[in-house]
Amino acid sequence: MLKLSDHWxxxxxxxxxxxxxxxxxxxxxxxxxxxxxTNRYLSRVVDEIVEQRVRYLISIDRERLPExxxxxxxxxxxxxMSLGLFGSDGRYIDGNIEHVPADLPVDGxxxxxxxxxxxxxxxxxxxxxxxxxxxxxGELLVLARDTSVIDQVGVIIRHALLWGLSLTVxxxxxxxxxxxRRPLRRVRAIEAAIEPIAHGDLRRRxxxxxxxxxxDLLAAIVNRMLxxxxxxxxxxxxxxxxxxxDLRTPLTRLRAQLHRLQQTGGGEEGVGxxxxxxxxxxxxxxxxxxxxxxxxxxxxxxxxxxxxxxDLGETLRQVHELYAPLAEDNAIxxxxxxxxxxxxxxxxxxxxxxxxxxxxxxxxxxxxxxxVCVRASMEASGPRVDILDSGPGIPSGERDAVLKxxxxxxxxxxxxxxxxxxxxxxxxxxxxxxxxxxxxxxxxTGGTRVSVHCWxxxxxxxxxxx
Amino acid sequence: xxxLLTIEDDAVTAREIVAExxxxxxxVDWVDNGHEGLSRAVEGGYDAITLDRMxxxxxxxxxxxxxxxxxxxxxxxxxxxxxxxxxxxxxxxxGGDDYLTKPFAPDEMAARVEVLLRRQRAAERETVLRVGxxxxxxxxxxARRGAMNLELxxxxxxxxxxxxxxxxxxxxRTMIFEAVWGYHFDPGTNVIDVHIGRLRKKVDPPGLAxxxxxxxxxxxxxxxxx
Numbered sequence: 001m002l003k004l005s006d007h008w009x010x011x012x013x014x015x016x017x018x019x020x021x022x023x024x025x026x027x028x029x030x031x032x033x034x035x036x037x038t039n040r041y042l043s044r045v046v047d048e049i050v051e052q053r054v055r056y057l058i059s060i061d062r063e064r065l066p067e068x069x070x071x072x073x074x075x076x077x078x079x080x081m082s083l084g085l086f087g088s089d090g091r092y093i094d095g096n097i098e099h100v101p102a103d104l105p106v107d108g109x110x111x112x113x114x115x116x117x118x119x120x121x122x123x124x125x126x127x128x129x130x131x132x133x134x135x136x137x138g139e140l141l142v143l144a145r146d147t148s149v150i151d152q153v154g155v156i157i158r159h160a161l162l163w164g165l166s167l168t169v170x171x172x173x174x175x176x177x178x179x180x181r182r183p184l185r186r187v188r189a190i191e192a193a194i195e196p197i198a199h200g201d202l203r204r205r206x207x208x209x210x211x212x213x214x215x216d217l218l219a220a221i222v223n224r225m226l227x228x229x230x231x232x233x234x235x236x237x238x239x240x241x242x243x244x245x246d247l248r249t250p251l252t253r254l255r256a257q258l259h260r261l262q263q264t265g266g267g268e269e270g271v272g273x274x275x276x277x278x279x280x281x282x283x284x285x286x287x288x289x290x291x292x293x294x295x296x297x298x299x300x301x302x303x304x305x306x307x308x309x310x311d312l313g314e315t316l317r318q319v320h321e322l323y324a325p326l327a328e329d330n331a332i333x334x335x336x337x338x339x340x341x342x343x344x345x346x347x348x349x350x351x352x353x354x355x356x357x358x359x360x361x362x363x364x365x366x367x368x369x370x371x372v373c374v375r376a377s378m379e380a381s382g383p384r385v386d387i388l389d390s391g392p393g394i395p396s397g398e399r400d401a402v403l404k405x406x407x408x409x410x411x412x413x414x415x416x417x418x419x420x421x422x423x424x425x426x427x428x429x430x431x432x433x434x435x436x437x438x439x440x441x442x443x444x445t446g447g448t449r450v451s452v453h454c455w456x457x458x459x460x461x462x463x464x465x466x
Numbered sequence: 467x468x469x470l471l472t473i474e475d476d477a478v479t480a481r482e483i484v485a486e487x488x489x490x491x492x493x494v495d496w497v498d499n500g501h502e503g504l505s506r507a508v509e510g511g512y513d514a515i516t517l518d519r520m521x522x523x524x525x526x527x528x529x530x531x532x533x534x535x536x537x538x539x540x541x542x543x544x545x546x547x548x549x550x551x552x553x554x555x556x557x558x559x560x561g562g563d564d565y566l567t568k569p570f571a572p573d574e575m576a577a578r579v580e581v582l583l584r585r586q587r588a589a590e591r592e593t594v595l596r597v598g599x600x601x602x603x604x605x606x607x608x609a610r611r612g613a614m615n616l617e618l619x620x621x622x623x624x625x626x627x628x629x630x631x632x633x634x635x636x637x638x639r640t641m642i643f644e645a646v647w648g649y650h651f652d653p654g655t656n657v658i659d660v661h662i663g664r665l666r667k668k669v670d671p672p673g674l675a676x677x678x679x680x681x682x683x684x685x686x687x688x689x690x691x692x
Contacts, residue, residue: 291652
């Protein structure tokens, strides 16, 4: 499930928010320009009407002025025109304005009157534009026209802006959030696909949707890189395998010839034991190559075909049975502490091989008279098997290295001890195939403890944002 | 003397197989392709067959499948360069009686063929196995050496049973491990040696003629005194 905070952080969402903010800003600027232009245009229209009227009223004879003013009032059906005639001392003579507006300069130019004019027979005052002009005889003519239309247009434009924004920005943001889910889902898909690759399965590739977008481009680049890495790894592994394989055939022939020599008697004195030693050495070599190829085979083995329900307790019991005599011969107390009644999904042969190797190692590295204990227990996530020995232990710095091919610890283990560290590599390869985990640490009583967690690790879901 | 058929396309390997089997007194025929091998095998008269898994034309799996479908039950040792567990399972499932991976030691190959021949001869159900004065009661799961009862652990009994069933044959450690434990990997040579050593202490107490012998460089053999 995607969390809201994930949405919030995704690149798409961020882009949408930035884009939204710009969109709102530009809308406001645009509407402001429209509003301002409209305002200017309408003001000019009002001004022209007022100027025209004033010019007309001034041009006619003084005697006919009240009559003309009357006519102007009568023609003004919407009641937007106010006019007044005053004596040179400011006394009211005629018209529907009874006082000269205080904020109107007497200069014959048009001025805005935000407070409007006081008009006879009307209570409210509406904003207006007005003019005050002296007639030739010193009388004062005042004319004003309401501009509330302009204000109303402004209101309409503001409303249009609000509605427009809410109808585009809100669905836009919601849509954007929904859209941003898709790339997030694809990132999740890539994350899921990359998990097995990170665990060493280089045959996997990242999903490519085929849309050819940025995510696809990136996935294609990574896939090309993976292809190349896989090819190189394959070559290295191929070379190792070929060497091992090619050497095995002549070695096998060599062994056969030695064997035949031995059978035919060898002739001279002392040749027999020497032949015997040669055969033992060749056998050791062959064994090592076989182990090397086995690891390689296990690493290739990505099938789960051989998996079945396996009784882990029974497997451990069989391994114990196989190695108990060997332990006894070395005077090692070898105990199996298991009350497990659990079945796990595993390849029975490989599981047996893995535990055999671990126990063989534990016995091999425990001193004469030492102790080896196999302890199986049930944990919340699944069964766990601990193999404890009383050997010299593995220094913490070498614990990763011992899982690598051909590693043999320098400390405390005499080279005479058989086994060139391939055993643990085989175990590691088998456990990796199962998705199980192995940990090596110190045993409380000295020696090594190898813990095998027989459950498939839940995919660690590293929050890729973090 | 047994009549054996070797179906193997690689001349060097074939020479090795034929030489080893002949040196043990067998009569060996060699063919280098699947078609001829199949027709020869069907004609019959062979006691055992070694069959290469990868052959030109008709491959080993097809040969064994056709052979079993034709009702021929001659024991077959599959020999293959494919060591995969899957391959082994497929080979055995198709009707192979044993499976050996290349490269192999000729004596191991011959030992396996001899076990197959023995199995062929002793197909009838026996409930008591005897070698000299050693007696195994398969129903009671009891073993006796002369008048003495042997106290054997279950695993020791299974091991002894395998040795007795193939008495006189050389059995390699790998063969013993595969047959008695049923697993196909290398458990480390001395593990089997220790088990044999333990069994030997019980079966061959001092004073009695030893039955279990070590064959140097190869493995073990259980047999009456020569």
